[in-house]
Amino acid sequence: MSKIKPSKGAPYARIMGVGGYRPTRVVPNEVILEKIDSSDEWIRSRSGIATRHWASDEETVAAMSIEASGKAIADAGITAEQIGAVVVSTVSHFQQTPAIATYIADQLGTDKAAAFDISAGCAGFGYGLTLAKGMVVEGSAEHVLVIGVERLSDLTDLEDRATAFLFGDGAGAVVVGPATEPAIGPTVWGSEGDKSDTIKQTVAWNDFRLGDVSKLPLDSKGDVKFPAITQEGQAVFRWAVFEMAKVAQNALDAAGITPDDLDVFIPHQANMRIIDSMVKTLKLPEHVTVARDIETTGNTSAASIPLAMERLLATGEAKSGDTALVIGFGAGLVYAATVVTLP
Amino acid sequence: MAATQEEIVAGLAEIVNEIAGIPVEDVQLDKSFTDDLDVDSLSMVEVVVAAEERFDVKIPDEDVKNLKTVGDATDYIQKHQG
Ligand SMILES: CC(C)(COP(=O)(O)OP(=O)(O)OC[C@H]1O[C@@H](n2cnc3c(N)ncnc32)[C@H](O)[C@@H]1OP(=O)(O)O)[C@@H](O)C(=O)NCCC(=O)NCCS
Numbered sequence: 001m002s003k004i005k006p007s008k009g010a011p012y013a014r015i016m017g018v019g020g021y022r023p024t025r026v027v028p029n030e031v032i033l034e035k036i037d038s039s040d041e042w043i044r045s046r047s048g049i050a051t052r053h054w055a056s057d058e059e060t061v062a063a064m065s066i067e068a069s070g071k072a073i074a075d076a077g078i079t080a081e082q083i084g085a086v087v088v089s090t091v092s093h094f095q096q097t098p099a100i101a102t103y104i105a106d107q108l109g110t111d112k113a114a115a116f117d118i119s120a121g122c123a124g125f126g127y128g129l130t131l132a133k134g135m136v137v138e139g140s141a142e143h144v145l146v147i148g149v150e151r152l153s154d155l156t157d158l159e160d161r162a163t164a165f166l167f168g169d170g171a172g173a174v175v176v177g178p179a180t181e182p183a184i185g186p187t188v189w190g191s192e193g194d195k196s197d198t199i200k201q202t203v204a205w206n207d208f209r210l211g212d213v214s215k216l217p218l219d220s221k222g223d224v225k226f227p228a229i230t231q232e233g234q235a236v237f238r239w240a241v242f243e244m245a246k247v248a249q250n251a252l253d254a255a256g257i258t259p260d261d262l263d264v265f266i267p268h269q270a271n272m273r274i275i276d277s278m279v280k281t282l283k284l285p286e287h288v289t290v291a292r293d294i295e296t297t298g299n300t301s302a303a304s305i306p307l308a309m310e311r312l313l314a315t316g317e318a319k320s321g322d323t324a325l326v327i328g329f330g331a332g333l334v335y336a337a338t339v340v341t342l343p
Numbered sequence: 344m345a346a347t348q349e350e351i352v353a354g355l356a357e358i359v360n361e362i363a364g365i366p367v368e369d370v371q372l373d374k375s376f377t378d379d380l381d382v383d384s385l386s387m388v389e390v391v392v393a394a395e396e397r398f399d400v401k402i403p404d405e406d407v408k409n410l411k412t413v414g415d416a417t418d419y420i421q422k423h424q425g
Contacts, residue, residue, distance in 0.1 A: 046385060234388055234404050240394045275386050 009139030010178030013132070015343045019071025021064045021171045022297065023055040032165045035158040040259070052168030052298030054153040058175055061093040064171035065104050067331020068306075070240075072145065073108070074174035075343065080109040080225060083175070086118045086139025089124025090304040092151045104147065105183045108111070114141065121199070122268045122330025123189070124148050124302030125172070129326075130187040130336060134177035143177040148302030155201070155263055157228035167229070168298030170327035172306025174343070184218035185255030185339035188247055193332045195239065197316070199231040199331035229331070240274045240329060244337075245281035248327045251337035252282075261273045262288050262310060263322035264342065268329055269304040278327075289317050301330060309342065344423050346398055351417045359394045362386050374415035380413075389414075399425045 029040040029049050044047055055064065066087065073080055086108075088101040101115035120127040125148040132144035152167035176184070202217055208227055217225045231336050248267070252259065269277055272294055279290055290306035300307060305326050311319035320342055329338035352387035359402065363382050376382040382390060387410075391402045394416065400423045402410075410416045 045383070105377060162411055233402075234407070238388050238392060238404065241389060296410070 007139035009137045012179040012182045013136040013176050014183030015174045016177045017072045017076025017175045017343050018084055018306055019068045019075055019173050019309045020307045021067035023053040023169050025054050025056060026051050027054050027308050036161045036164050040160060044084060045084055047166060048294050049298050051296050053170055055151050055169040061090060061149050061151055061188055062100055065147045066107050068171040069145055069147060070175040072173040072175050078143055080161055081111045081112050083110045083143045083145050084145045085135055087100035087128040088147045089128045090119055090149045090153055091119055091121060094216055101122055120334050123328035123334040123336045125305040126328040126336025136176055136178055143175055145173060145175055147173045149340045150301045150303050152301060153215045155229045157225060160343055162233050166299045168300045170300045170303045170307050172303045176308055183341035186253040187338045189336035190256055195333045198235045199334045201227050202230045203227045219231050241277040244329050244335060245278050247335050247337050248282055249341055250327060255339035257339050262290045262321060262325055264318045264324035266291040266308050266324055266326045267310055270299050283328040348417055351420050354397050355408050355413055355416060361418055370413055374413050375411055
């Protein structure tokens with residue numbers, strides 16, 4: 001047997017920079033109320049959402065990703081040529097092949113960086129971060145760009161009372177690179193495919209393509225509805241507040257961090273009520289800054305954690321070097337939690 | 344050992360107090376969670392999850408909507424506690 005030279009990576013990995021892009025158009029609850037029987041008060045009290053951003057035709061998945069990535073690369077203090085891999089997490093890029101990551105890697109000016117897309121719903125950022133850390137430590141890339149990007153407005157049924165107000169668009173990106181000390185803790189992650197029906201696309205693309213009207217949902221005008229994200233809200237809420245608090249606690253334990261050691265908590269921005277409940281269950285002390293970006297951003301799935309991270313750092317509510325617990329959870333069902341040092 | 348009706352009401356009162364900030368003495372058998380106690384549909388899920396832990400019962404989502412009053416919840420827990 002011939003001897004194979006092992007790859008050589010960095011001792012540890014860290015998030016070096018973060019960037020975000022929020023579409024120009026701000027959509028208040030009043031616009032949502034044009035299509036559903038609801039109220040501003042109900043939407044705010046059940047979800048904490050006041051406004052969200054919806055992308056224009058020009059604010060494509062690629063365009064938003066490139067904007068966010070440019071900021072993350074500048075924030076990391078590196079150049080695009082230093083990026084060895086680009087990982088894009090999205091469920092709302094409507095071209096199956098090729099992966100959008102390759103186009104983004106090229107447009108950013110990377111030197112033929114490895115590039116691919118992943119699909120892990122609202123846990124996508126944590127999944128991407130975990131892959132990136134592995135690549136940096138294993139040595140297949142010195143710097144990895146992780147992008148969470150969504151145009152969920154394209155997958156929202158504006159006549160569905162249970163989801164019309166929830167979703168938003170945007171992109172968030174981080175650069176992961178080498179570190180001399182641990183700055184990304186162990187990931188606690190997993191999937192619960194037995195609950196795959198609780199958040200899903202209403203109609204599979206193929207059934208939509210076949211166009212059998214008897215099997216497809218119709219809108220109020222009798223036209224076939226475009227596929228959208230649907231969910232069993234109560235079941236998801238129960239799972240999130242109960243099971244995800246445990247996962248978050250496990251991530252703290254795995255990193256050897258107590259709630260007292262923590263500076264910042266950045267949960268996936270799914271619903272303010274889920275965030276409030278987790279804060280309570282985890283018994284986070286007053287001094288912990290909690291990301292509540294959902295109020296003005298809505299639920300942007302894979303983009304929500306890096307977007308919230310960027311905003312906390314930009315406003316000064318969090319600072320570089322702070323210890324932050326991040327947890328993503330959603331369609332799959334899937335989840336991923338870890339403790340990181342903020343860039 | 345199975346909890347008595349009185350113990351269950353007292354337990355629910357503590358849970359509702361913790362989740363919705365309602366004074367424990369307001370939590371009575373005839374009170375409706377949503378109309379009298381300011382427990383909305385999402386807080387109700389939290390109440391149910393807390394009650395499941397405390398009284399060792401399983402309350403599936405489809406049963407939650409039938410628990411309109413504190414009395415409904417108390418009866419349910421008495422019948423189903425393990
Ligand atoms: C979506 C969500 C806010 C809905 O809240 P809910 O309490 O479960 O809503 P329900 O469908 O049970 O409805 C409760 C009541 O509000 C009413 N309602 C539902 N949607 C409404 C709306 N948009 N506006 C006003 N009232 C509404 C219902 O008619 C019902 O009234 P009733 O009790 O008089 O019949 C909530 O389930 C949720 O956020 N779940 C988690 C979802 C999530 O975060 N998903 C993403 C994870 S990545």
